[in-house]
Amino acid sequence: MDGNLVQHYLHSLSVSPDKVACTDGRRSITYSELADRSSRLASLLRQYGVRPQDRVAVCLSRSVDFLPAILGILQADAAYVPFDPKSPQERWRKIVDDCAPTALLCDRQTILPLVSAVKSSIPRIFLGPRCELPLAGAEAAATLEDILASPVRSPRYSNGPDDLAYVLYTSGSTGTPKGVMVTHRNICNYIDWAVEYFSINNEDRILGTAPFHFDMSTFDLWCPIKAGATLCLADNSLTLFPEKLLGFMESEQVTIWKGISSLLFYMDRAGVIAPGRISTLSRVLFGGDALPARTLIRWMEAFPSKSFYNVYGPTEATGISLCYPVKSIPQDPGERIPIGCSCKGMKAELLDENLIPVPNGMVGELYLSGPGLGKGYLNDTERTARAFFTVRTPGVPAETWYHTGDLGLRRGDGSFEFVGRKDQQVKIMGYRIELGEIEQALRAIDGVREAAVVTAHRGGIEELVAFIEGKKGTDLPFILARLRDRLPGYMMPRRLLPLADLPRCGRGKINRAALRELAMESKYADR
Incomplete structure (x- = not known):
């Protein structure tokens, strides 16, 4: 490819200017508005000193504002770094220290927490109107009014295919998140293939359920732009209520969905999967963790006319690396569903x-x-x-x-x-988690001598179980509260179990097999 990501897909922004590019169920943004807003934001970022290959942090709640934000950053020749808005401030600080952003984009829900977590020397660009700024304690270098007053200029890009487009932070075994660097070429290669392979066109309406700081969102964000389709962003709360998520899919007439396998599992377990529902949905991609065959059987029996694909790919490889189109309903509920071919x-x-x-x-x-x-x-x-x-x-x-x-x-x-x-890394709800990072966070809490985290299957899904070695009468609520200050919600153990001494093997290593057995014992099951 020649040029960068924005140049590669820029024509899509002007093909159907009045078409809705993104909707979140409350607001929508058209392709012409997307082109205008992102161009003005790029001009403003340059005014604040953003230069080619600088990093710009993005800490936004889930809304249509995210798409023009990342497009504006890329048009400014910078790379975007999405934050999890629900992460504790200590984790934000670690990421900021590592990526050293030149600017930070925030909104009404995130600006106040960022004030105490991020040093004031980093300009905060508030993507809402000035009147929505909190009355005290939150200052912004610029607001929506400043963005709209910035000029729309014909972009002159210096970034090439092998320059950085974004950095995604994943769990690190040392206790510090690690930033995976992805280039313009990486994304274009992935999205060009995906749009062709899954036959995505400008009539499609793509459901977005993946968090923006999660690699599965690359498909959600860039396939619509490449194809001139519409992204339908589901609010985070919808993923907690399967019936509401199904209702959103129906009201938005979603045609394609790339979802986390565990979400398909929850929807099946909730009993909302039934023939005649989500009639417009034609393609279902699932990945992030293993989907039980019995769950896939129920989905395929309920929706025999829909196409199902098991997809696989680590963050370090941008998106889908292997894909398996499921041609027929699995015969054995206990079989493994292949992840396919490259x-x-x-x-x-x-x-x-x-x-x-x-x-x-x-x-x-x-x-x-x-x-x-x-x-x-x-x-x-x-x-x-x-x-x-x-x-x-x-x-x-x-x-x-x-x-x-x-x-x-x-x-x-x-x-x-x-x-x-092969190692201590696991996937929970599609998130890649280093158990060592949770253990490090636990050991740093007063009253915890030693800690070990294992996974256990309960109710057909995998969950995190933490064991701690401490004094008698250890204050578990205190430890959980301190742990929430250090880790994002998806890394929090479902259960925290105290032991006088952790079981150990002959050479003194923690016996994790014994801990997994303890986690499954009935006396520990509901703690």
């Missing part, structure tokens, strides 16, 4: 510990290569060197590979199956 331009291999390919049917670690691979981790060359390596063969272009840490096997038909993890 997508256009991507390569996947299963290797053993000596980096030698394993035969079909044997378990190996999954390695990925291709144009979807990001640039590694921001400000962490050591971690990048451990996760990525380059293969150089005379007469052949060098190839960079990423070892995912996921274990899998290849079936006879060439498709891959996900088997599990």
Whole structure:
């Protein structure tokens, strides 16, 4: 590709200027308004010193304002860094210290928490009108009035395909979030393939349920722009109430949805899946974690005319790396649903510990290569060197590979199956979580001598269970409160169980298998 992400898709903004680009159920923004607002924001950001390849933090509640925000940042030749607006301030500080943003975009819900979390020297751009600023304690360098007063200029871009487009922060085993760097080329390669493969066009209405700081949102945000389609943003609260989410999908006449597997599970368990519902929905993509086959069976039996795809891809590879179109209803409720074969331009291999390919049917670690691979981790060359390596063969272009840490096997038909993890990383509700980060946060709390976190299956889903070693009478509510100050909600253990001593193996290591058994015992099940 030539140029950058905005240049690549800029024509889409002017093809149907009056078409709705995004709606959140309360407000909508057309393609002409999107082009105008993002161009003015780019001019304002440049006035505040934003330069090519600077990072601009985005901490916004879930609304149509997010799309012009990231487009404006990219038109200013900068890279966007989405924050989780529900994360504790300590986590924000760590991310700000790492990415060093030149500016920060916020709204009425996020500006006050950011005042105490982020140093005042970073300009805060408030995306609402001046009258909505809190009366005390929150100052903004600029507001919506300043954005609208900024000029619309023909953009002159300096960023190229291999420059940074965004940084997404994921859980880190050391207790510090790690920033995954993704380029313009990475996104364009992914979105161009996705729009073609899933036959997305300007008549489609794409449901967005993934949080903006989560890699699954890349599909939601950029496929509509590429295809000239409409993004229908579901409010966070809708994902907690399956019937309301289904109602939103019906009222917005959603045609395609890329959702977290666990959300499909919850909707099935809530009993809202029934023939005749969501009639406009034609394509369902699920991923982020493993979907039980019995759940997929019920979805496919209820909606035999819809197409279902199991998709796989780590944050480091931008989006979907492997895809499996489910052609028929699974026969066995206990079988594993394949994650499929590599997508256009991507390569996947299963290797053993000596980096030698394993035969079909044997378990190996999954390695990925291709144009979807990001640039590694921001400000962490050591971690990048451990996760990525380059293969150089005379007469052949060098190839960079990423070892995912996921274990899998290849079936006879060439498709891959996900088997599990090689390390202490897990996925809960689609979020990639390092158990070590939770343990580090627990150990930092007064009264906790040692901590270990495991996963346990209950009610058909996986949940986090934390065990702590401490004095008798440990104040569990206090520990949970301190933990909420340090971790985002999706990393909070469902249960916190005190033990006098954590079980250990012969060499003194914590016996995690024994803890998993304890987590499943009835006397601990409902704590």
